[in-house]
Amino acid sequence: MQGGEDRAKKVLVLGASGGIGGETARQLRDAGWQVVALKRGLVAAHELRDGIHWLRGDALNAADVAAAARECGVLVHAVNPPGYRDWDRVVLPMLEHSIAAARAEGATLVLPGTVYNFGPDAFPLLREDSPQRPLTRKGAIRVEMERRLRMACETGLRVLIVRAGDFFGPKAGNNWFSQGLVKPGRPVATISNPGAPGVGHQWAYLPDVARTLVELLARRDGLPAFASFHMAGHWDASGREMAEAIQRVVARHGGTPPRIVALPWWLLNLASPFVATLREMREMRYLWQRPVRMDNSRLVAALGQEPHTPLEEAVEAALRGQGCLPPRTAGRNMASSTFAGTSP
Incomplete structure (x- = not known):
């Protein structure tokens, strides 16, 4: 067994090949953590790549997760x-494997949360104690995940949940920004806006979410056993601010400002029986x-301020990461992140 200090800064990240998992793994590494990640299909049983220890394994295999979590x-x-x-078949078993491994190691279990847990009865302002009565199958599964985590806390597990809006960022995976608003790998000619006219929407820049997790983990000994926090992220009050920011960034890089058009929901309805991603988007x-907006008062009380990157800086990084x-050009540097501590 490693010494207590070493063990306290060793972390297993499941999902490190994805958007939030990958960003969190990189930021924990940069903050001095020893980061272990599990990945299927590795040729070798272990690879050290970019300062992260990759182990061959599957989150659906309880033994793989337990072995990877050792001394974390x-x-x-x-x-x-x-x-x-x-989702119906694998999400809850994967979580149970993580709960068992974290309990065995006495580790804190971190879950990036979503707004899917909530139905319209909780809108428009979501707090950590808002009722969770989702409308969708996926939302019901997310509620069950958090219920199981809360039950595990009653037998000694420590849990941290950070809930944010729709993700966007330079290395994001399945999300509305990269699969709805723009087309990865292409210059932006048209922006498909999913929102109804005048309806506000909340976004979350992945590096800000990861930084929030890292800062909370540094304070985890002072948090409740079941600690849940909401992020304010980027609030798009008009439902067009994100699309207009994309227009400005594209124009600044010499492109023609792209048109903003309504997302063709009718097309999603037609194609959703055949494409799982479109079916989930329609739902x-x-x-x-x-x-739908989140109150970050509890987070600000814990950290003093919420990590916050200015919108156009975040949009530029996201578009560049998507190949758009x-x-x-040489010598061009982006500004540093700032902070926003005001609750909605």
């Missing part, structure tokens, strides 16, 4: 089924039909 003080459960497939349409902007 934190386990980040950021794994999801690829392409939204088999979440209710989140675009009325304002020309290569960066």
Whole structure:
């Protein structure tokens, strides 16, 4: 067994190949943590790549998760089924494996949360104690995940949940920004806006979410056994601010400002029986039909301020990461992140 100090800064990240898992793994590494990640299909049983220890294994295999979590003080459960497939079959077993491994090691279990847990009865302002009565199958599974985590806390597990809006960022995976608003790998000619006119929407820049997790983990000994926090992220009050920011960034890089058009929901309805991702996107349409915002008062009380990157800086990084902007010119540097501590 490692010494207590070493163990406290060793973390297993499940889902490190994805958006939030990957960003969290990189930021924990940069903060001095020893980061272990589990990945299927590795040729070798172990690879050290970019300062992260990759182990061959599967989150659906309890023994793989237990072995990877050995001597870890934190386990980040950021794994999801690829392409939204088999949620009903695999999501809860994967979580149970993480709970068992974290309990065996006395580790804190971290879950990036979503707004899917909530139905319209909790809108428009979501707090950590708002009622969780979801409308969707996926939302019901997320509620069950958190119920099981809360029950595990009653027998000694420590849990940290950070809930944020729709993710976007330079290395994001399945999300509305990269699969709805723009087309990865292409210059932006048209922006498909999913929201109803005048309806506000909340976004979350992945590096800000990861930084929030890292800062909370540094304070985890002073948090409750079941600690849940909401992020304010980027609030798009008009439902067009994100699309207009994309227009400005594209124009600044010499492109023609792209047109903003309404997302063709009718096309999603037609194609959703055949494409799992589109089916899941259609199911979440209710989140675009009325304002949904999160109160970050509890987070600000814990950290003093919420990590916050200015919108256009975040949009530029996201578009560049998606391959939608020309290569960066020499000498161009982006501004540093700032902080926002005001609750909605």
